[in-house]
Amino acid sequence: MNTVQIDVAIIGAGSAGLPAYRAAKAAGASVILIEGGPHGTTCARVGCMPSKLLIAAAEAAHAASHTAPFGVHVDGTIRIDGREVMRRVRSERDRLVGFVLDSVDAIPAHEKLTGYAHFIDDGLLQVGDHTRVRARSIVIATGSSPVIPQKYRALGNRAIINDDVFEWTDLPRKVAVLGAGVIGLELGQALAYLGVDVTVIGARGRVGPLSDPDIKDYAAKIFSTSFRFEKNAEVEAADRIGDSVHIRFRTDAGKIVDDSFDYVLVAAGRKPNFDRLGLKNTSIKLDPQGNPIFDPHTLQVGAHPIFIAGDANGVLPIQHEASDEGRAAGTNAANFPKVFPLIRRAPITIVFSDPGIAMVGARHANLAPESFVTGEVSFEDQGRSRVMLRNRGLMHVYVDKTTRKLLGAEWIGPDAEHIAHLLAWALQMKLTVDAILEMPFYHPVVEEGLRTALRNSVAALKATA
Incomplete structure (x- = not known):
């Protein structure tokens, strides 16, 4: 078993972890970057960039089919080739991920470890089955993962998350999107514009991130012109039947709807990736959900030399905020016990x-x-x-x-x-x-x-x- 003594250990090499690594290095600390999952950041691999590639294709299809009001008539049928659409999405996605991988490859080998990390005690980490890391300070930048409610897990590969969409080689015929948040609306409308029969089933009247009642109502009407939109419905049953999924849901008006879909895209929120960390082996105070209690201004966990940055803390799960938090966490970890509050940008x-x-x-x-x-x-x-x-x-x-x-x-x-x-x-x-x-x-x-x-x-x- 190899043992490493280090100033700052950073768990996670994503949109928060990589800036944390650079910031801690710039502050003069010795640093090691630990990653157990795929490199390339959530944003580049399965988030903001591949979704925008799909949306760009959808916008092109929608624009091509709405030229007549300008007096511009496209003769013949507009044909959407799902295989070509998804080929470009995957190809460009892989190119973008490659840029991130290049930056990781440039990190000296002795400053990075591959393997999932978990705490043995407050300052000691076990990485995989090969290395122990004793760190003066630790940055947790493990990101988040989509939540799949229990009722959909029995659907097997017919219940998918946004990550899975970008691995498709063709477009399906019919999809139910469960959740009317940002991911649900973006992907639901993009698929609808590309000719997929889409139903978005929301809960509690949610329409993306909106909180203004008038804007929410207006937006709901707009989206209802793109796909069947039930913003306040309850799914009563979801069953796998062969290669399709049968869903029964109750609308806000009390109507029972039964329908079948090729896939159910579960966009029901995300949870922080703390499961593998062994936090119960530490003296860190946890909330009832098992998440570390931390200061959202300094990102510090209690009085410990431990800091949480990016989607793992759930404060503002946005790429530029994750980068800012990573830099702040890396700087504070390197300078501990001197800790400074993060100056946030306008939301x-x-x-x-x-x-x-x-x-x-x-x-x-x-x-x-x-x-x-x-x-x-x-x-x-x-x-x-x-x-x-x-x-x-x-x-x-x-x-x-x-x-x-x-x-x-x-x-x-x-x-x-x-x-x-x-x-x-x-x-x-x-x-x-x-x-x-x-x-x-x-x-x-x-x-x-x-x-x-x-x-x-x-x-x-x-x-x-």
Whole structure:
């Protein structure tokens, strides 16, 4: 059995672990990076990048089939070749993963270990069956995994997660998506645009990350034009019958629906990957779910020289947040006992749907009632949006009554991913609505819709003065 003495051990070589490794090294610590699963990061292998490849194909198919209103007629039938679609998804995915693998390969061999790590005690790790690592500080960056409820596990390979979609060699005929969160909506709509018969079955009225009731209702109507969308249904039974799955669910109106599908795509959330770590062998305090209790500002676990970064902590499971947390955790681990709080960027969430969904800053559900005004714009008659026939959308911006500062926004609409960045930058700069309106808005652009919403909030401020 080999034994390694090190300053900082990092468990996980993904979007948080790799930045943690670099940050700890930059701080002068000796570091070892431990990975038991496949390299390449969740984002590159099965997350943000392959999903966008599938979405890009879906957008091309959708655009090709909606040219007639412009007077542009495509003769003949638009043919979607599922094998070609998935071949490009896998090929480009593998190319992107290759870039990450190159960065891992560049790490010196003595600074990385292959194998799953688990705690023997607070500072001692067992890696595989070959190495023990005694570390002064530890960063846990083990990521998260999709949750598959027990009722779907008996369905075998007909119950899939998003990882499995990107291994398809062809597109199926009919799919049920269980869950109306970000993954469920993105993949559900992409598959529907590519000709798959899709039913999305949600629960508790969820529509992506949205919390504003008006925006949620509007978005639900939009998605219902792309696929059968039951945002508040209950699955009563799911049975494997040959190579198909039979599902019985009860709709919000109490109607019982029986249907059969080729696959059930389970998008019911994710859980942190702590199962293999042997945390019960330590003195770390755990919550009722068995997760370490930690400080979300410093990422430190109690008073221990242990830090949790990325999807494993569940604070903000977004790629750029994971990278930021990794750098902070690596720096704190190297400098322990000096520990510094992480300075977070303005919150931003984007759903790559059609039209896009975006949220910036405070969620509507978390705002104190009567402390803010709401500015609104509909994109249905917004100039540039209507010119492009992308005029579906509703936006709410929230402005503090006292300071007139932008607090946040939730919306669905065209170019949401780009407008979200403008608002996030304004929010991080702590701008007032008046200062934002002093910025240039070119004509004609979709961003003029944002200006309308901001002007609407100014009118609301005057009405409450």
